[in-house]
Amino acid sequence: MSTSRRTLAAAITGAVTFALLASGCSSAPAPGGTPETLTLATFNDFGYTDAMLAEYTDLTGIKIVQNKAATSNDARTNYFTKLGAGSGLADVEAVEIDWFAELMQYSDKLADLSNPDLADRWVQWKADAATDPDGRLIAYGTDIGPQAICYRSDLFAAAGLPTDRAEVAALIDGDWANYFSVGEGFVANSDAAWFDSSGAILQGILNQDPETLESTDGTVIATTNPVVETAYTDVLDAGSTLSAHLSQWSDDWAAGFANGAFATMLCPGWMLGVIEGNAPEVTGWDIANVFPGGGGNWGGSYLTVPAQGKNTEAAKKFADWLTAPEQQLKAFVTTGNFPSQTSLYNADELLSVTRPYFNDAPTGQIFSDRSSAVTVAPFKGAKYFPVMDALQNAITRVDVDQTEDASASWTDFVTDVNAIG
Numbered sequence: 001m002s003t004s005r006r007t008l009a010a011a012i013t014g015a016v017t018f019a020l021l022a023s024g025c026s027s028a029p030a031p032g033g034t035p036e037t038l039t040l041a042t043f044n045d046f047g048y049t050d051a052m053l054a055e056y057t058d059l060t061g062i063k064i065v066q067n068k069a070a071t072s073n074d075a076r077t078n079y080f081t082k083l084g085a086g087s088g089l090a091d092v093e094a095v096e097i098d099w100f101a102e103l104m105q106y107s108d109k110l111a112d113l114s115n116p117d118l119a120d121r122w123v124q125w126k127a128d129a130a131t132d133p134d135g136r137l138i139a140y141g142t143d144i145g146p147q148a149i150c151y152r153s154d155l156f157a158a159a160g161l162p163t164d165r166a167e168v169a170a171l172i173d174g175d176w177a178n179y180f181s182v183g184e185g186f187v188a189n190s191d192a193a194w195f196d197s198s199g200a201i202l203q204g205i206l207n208q209d210p211e212t213l214e215s216t217d218g219t220v221i222a223t224t225n226p227v228v229e230t231a232y233t234d235v236l237d238a239g240s241t242l243s244a245h246l247s248q249w250s251d252d253w254a255a256g257f258a259n260g261a262f263a264t265m266l267c268p269g270w271m272l273g274v275i276e277g278n279a280p281e282v283t284g285w286d287i288a289n290v291f292p293g294g295g296g297n298w299g300g301s302y303l304t305v306p307a308q309g310k311n312t313e314a315a316k317k318f319a320d321w322l323t324a325p326e327q328q329l330k331a332f333v334t335t336g337n338f339p340s341q342t343s344l345y346n347a348d349e350l351l352s353v354t355r356p357y358f359n360d361a362p363t364g365q366i367f368s369d370r371s372s373a374v375t376v377a378p379f380k381g382a383k384y385f386p387v388m389d390a391l392q393n394a395i396t397r398v399d400v401d402q403t404e405d406a407s408a409s410w411t412d413f414v415t416d417v418n419a420i421g
Contacts (some may be wrong), residue, residue, distance in 0.1 A: 019327045035311045037063045041090035043075035044068075045273050046142060046301070047331025048322065053337040056321060063356065071249055072096040076385070083109055087315045089306040089317040091196040097138060097300045100129065100384040105134035111305040113140055121323070125377065126340045130302055135356070138304060140323040143337035145268035145299035146370035147204065147291050150275060152192075153359070154284030157262040159189040165361065169290035176205060177248060179292040179400065186263060193244035196262040198235050199392045200248055205231045207296045207378055214381040222387050223414045232395070234243055236406045239399050247400045254278045257285075266291075268298045269367045272336030276357045281327040295373025300340065338367045345371075383420060390416040 040046065053064040057070060067090060069075040076099045082088035084245055106363055114137040126141040149172055154370040172179055183194030195201055206212040213222040222228050244262040247252040256262055258279035267287060274286055303323060305315045328339035333353055344350045345368060353364035394413035397404045
């Protein structure tokens with residue numbers, strides 16, 4: 001799909017506001033007609049603002065009601081419960097990449113979104129992952145998650161570290177050992193932790209290896225793969241002095257953005273809106289165009305149309321509109337969700353985007369560079385999500401709850417994985 005720069009420029013004009021949580025049920029259309037309402041289920045913040053959704057209402061006359069789950073885990077539970085029940089899902093449902101393969105087992109319960117007019121819209125791996133064994137495209141890609149490092153420049157300055165983002169990138173550039181070493185120097189001169197969450201660091205490391213929790217034939221290898229156990233041990237060893245000992249998405253973690261609990265964090269584009277939303281008055285946050293080990297992708301989502309819905313044809317058109325480059329560019333401006341739409345990647349309208357909150361960081365250029373640095377993505381099969389959840393629980397027991405040591409928690413992790421089967 002081609003998109004003119006004029007169209008893209010028009011797409012990002014005007015004020016950007018955050019979407020409000022709403023609820024409701026979609027209305028069934030009259031025979032031969034269109035529905036009065038469509039429902040959209042997302043989680044966290046996809047950047048689909050009230051203003052954006054009102055545009056679709058103006059175009060079509062269809063009111064959009066967005067239901068927003070607090071976390072991906074909540075959305076997953078809701079999705080599979082209602083998919084199994086055969087009713088209750090929204091007309092358009094968002095899916096996070098870590099549990100998308102799990103959903104692909106039930107692709108027959110989702111509408112086929114194949115459309116030759118959209119064949120070149122997404123980066124190829126994004127579309128390939130959403131194509132089932134029968135060749136049906138069962139989801140439209142929204143964003144991907146190339147990662148940079150977000151940091152508190154004020155905490156860096158107080159600890160005697162450079163604050164200019166290019167200098168910070170040069171300081172951190174290298175492998176994970178270097179990232180931890182710089183952190184040791186920081187915590188020696190600061191009361192703040194170096195990073196927010198050992199669980200996040202572990203996931204960042206594992207996202208740089210092609211086979212981590214599962215092999216490409218679907219076999220679970222998490223408990224026997226030395227890459228996983230080494231990463232687990234290294235992260236917990238470093239975390240004993242460098243971690244803020246927080247669980248991501250907890251209340252204490254959310255408060256940590258504002259109260260100076262940590263100085264750096266792994267930062268996919270979609271994390272920018274999370275940081276700004278949790279610390280709107282803080283002026284120290286910035287972004288370095290760097291990532292330990294070279295590059296890594298964390299997250300990214302899809303939109304699906306459950307076949308159980310009464311408005312599947314209208315929902316397909318809505319999902320198409322939401323994942324068009326114009327809308328995904330606006331989502332990037334709002335939340336930092338980096339688009340998976342290829343026609344944007346050389347567009348000035350993307351590359352020229354800056355984020356005032358982050359000291360006017362050139363986020364369009366930074367995350368374009370970070371996307372180019374991603375060379376490996378781990379295989380994620382049907383059991384990836386529950387196994388990763390078990391691994392994160394193992395990290396949490398040691399780093400956050402501090403109820404077990406690393407060895408005992410790993411033993412419990414092995415037990416939990418064996419129970420998954």
